[in-house]
Amino acid sequence: MFILLVFLLAIDPRYHTAAEVAAELDSIAQHHPDITLLDTIGYSTQDSLLILAMKISDNAGEDEDEPEVLYVACHHAEELLGVEICMYMINDLIENYNIDSLHTYWVNNREIWIVPLLNPEGHTVVMRGIDTTWRKNKHDNNHNGIFDLDYDGVDPNRNYDFHWAEGGNNNPASEYYRGEKPFSEKENQALKALCEAHSFVFCNTYHSARTGLGEVVYFPWVWSGGYSPDFPVIRSVADSMSKLIINDAGNGHYTALPGEGLDGKARNWLYAVCGTFTFCVEVSTTTIQPGWMVDDICQRNLVGAYYLLERMNYAAVTGITYDAETGEPLSAEVIIDGYYDPDLPPRRSDSCHGRFLRILSPGSYNITIKKPGYEPEYLQGVEVTSDKTTELDIPLKKIENSFHLNNDNDTIIIYPNPTRNRPLTIRIKDPVLFQSLRIYDVCGRVLKNFNQPINTSLCWTGDDDLNRQAGSGIYYIVGEYSDTEESSVRRAVGKIILLD
Incomplete structure (x- = not known):
């Protein structure tokens, strides 16, 4: 009976163990130091096992100004196929470098990070074979020093800090804890x-x-009738990717949802x-397939x-955002009209190179570049085409003696801006109570008074105090x-551009 039980729980040797993953990655890094970098990004919660990431790129030891892409597998313990896809991908990229032109181009022009x-x-x-349906890590929930299959462990894919309390389960015994x-x-x-x-x-x-x-590519998001701000674009990417992955039966392809x-x-x-277009690829039709299917599943994915x-x-x-005077790269907020949600963290260019890259659909876009202490840049009618990536060069001019409530975020957020739309939304981002808000024209004349105390948001329809519509400008x-600490009145200023 014991022998039969072990046989039933045995995992096909085609699947890597954690030790085999670590040994293989170490060997690859030693034999290909020019295009790989092996990094220990952390240790597991209970057993302190290595969590490894491999970077594949030419000049792998340098942080070059190249687009970054991330692949991650095995949030859930039983989902073994993702590990094999990642290991297969690592070997495929390395073995075909300087042999196949596409593989060579990717390695030379991308920074590819893989966490298998x-x-x-x-x-x-x-x-x-302790439990082939185990999903969680081994967090000792009851602190008894014993691994209890019926109580221990946390689901890593319910532990991220975005609407955390609305998902998973608060019972440690649940596999979704x-x-x-x-x-x-x-x-x-x-x-x-x-x-x-990184800026994946x-x-x-x-x-x-x-x-x-199974055989689905999930993308963010539909929630309470609301959609992610990049929904049309991210759906298009998910749809295109899913149609390229042939299903196990060979009679169709994956579905994007x-x-x-x-x-x-x-x-x-x-x-x-992080602003990363992230997809959950549900591989195959179950968690563990026979070993003879693994290579084929990897190739198709x-x-x-x-x-x-x-x-x-x-x-x-x-584009690259940089100081117009010194040429130093700047991390700045990049707002694309129609693809913006003020309730999400701002999308920024990276601090190392000042680089941003946004995936869009072909069309014409208005783009605002903002950084505290610098004049905002308003780019109108930026053309994005289906045959290339549009390149922008964005020097930012420093404002002398400018005042900001903090160094990270603007206090007054105006959206959309520039705009032809009415009304527009004016949001107060920092937790201060404005005793008054006034809108001035360029000559310093008061156009509109909002005299009530304001600490959240309001809408402006473009009218003045006499209910006349303001013109473009x-x-x-x-x-x-x-400011209670300094016993003084302080000001914050925002710029509004109204278009015809």
Whole structure:
């Protein structure tokens, strides 16, 4: 009986163990130091197993001004196929470098980061046959020093800090247990640190469905009737990628679907907080397929993964923001009219190179570049085409003696701006109470008074105090508030551009 039980729980040796993943990555890094960098990004929560990330790029040891893409597998321990796809991809990119022109182009012109095994301690539970349906890590929830299958563990894909309390389960016995607090788990902390240190344009997180739909590409998001601000574009990318991945039956392809709910998942946190177009690829029709199917599944999924490396070459806008006087790169907020949500963290150019890259659909766009202490830049009618990436050069002029409430964010947010639309929204971002807000024209004349105390938001329909509509032009909104520490009245200023 014991022998039969072990046989039933045995995992096909085609699947990597955590130790085999680490050994293979180490060997690759030693044999290909010119195009790979192996980084320990963290350790697992309970057993302190290595969490490894491999960077593949020419000059891998340098942070070059190249688009970055991330691939992550094994949030959930039982979902073994994603690990194999990532390992297969690493070997495929390296073996075909300087042999195949496309592979060579990707390695030379992208910074590709791959985390094959985010949850190594949970993965080990599955690979050792202890529980082949185990999903979580091994967090000792009851602090008894014993691994309890019926109580321990946290679901890493419910532990991200974006609407965390609305997802998963608060019962430690649940396989969807979200943890005591957001980012309580070291696995999540490791990925968070990696993502915050880089500016990933795309990310694929690989999963496999034990229940629910398989062979699906989920993207952010539909939630309470609302859509993600980039919904039309991110849906187009997901749809194109899914159609490239042939299903297991060979009679169709994967399906792209918007993810419902926000609930502490990686794809929603990465998109909302980091601005990364993130997709959950539900691989195959179950979590563990026979070993003879693995290579074929990997090959079919590589086509979708590599599509992301190519998609940055067209229907996108990129640019560098820098100090007009010194030439130093600047991290600035980049607002694209129609693809903006003031309730999400701002999308910024990176601080190292001043680079931003936004995936769009072909069309004409109005783009605003903002940084405290600098004059904003308003770019009208930026053309994005289907055959190339539009390049922008954006010097920012410093404002002498400018005042801002803090160094990170503007206090007064005006959206859309510039605008032809009425009304426009004026939001107060910092927790101060303005005693008054006034709108002035360029000659310093008061156009509109908002005399009631304001600390949240208001709408301006473009009218003045006599209910006349303001014409096109530049206007300034000035807010006054009391500084209790200095016993003085201070001001914050925003610029409004009304178009015909």
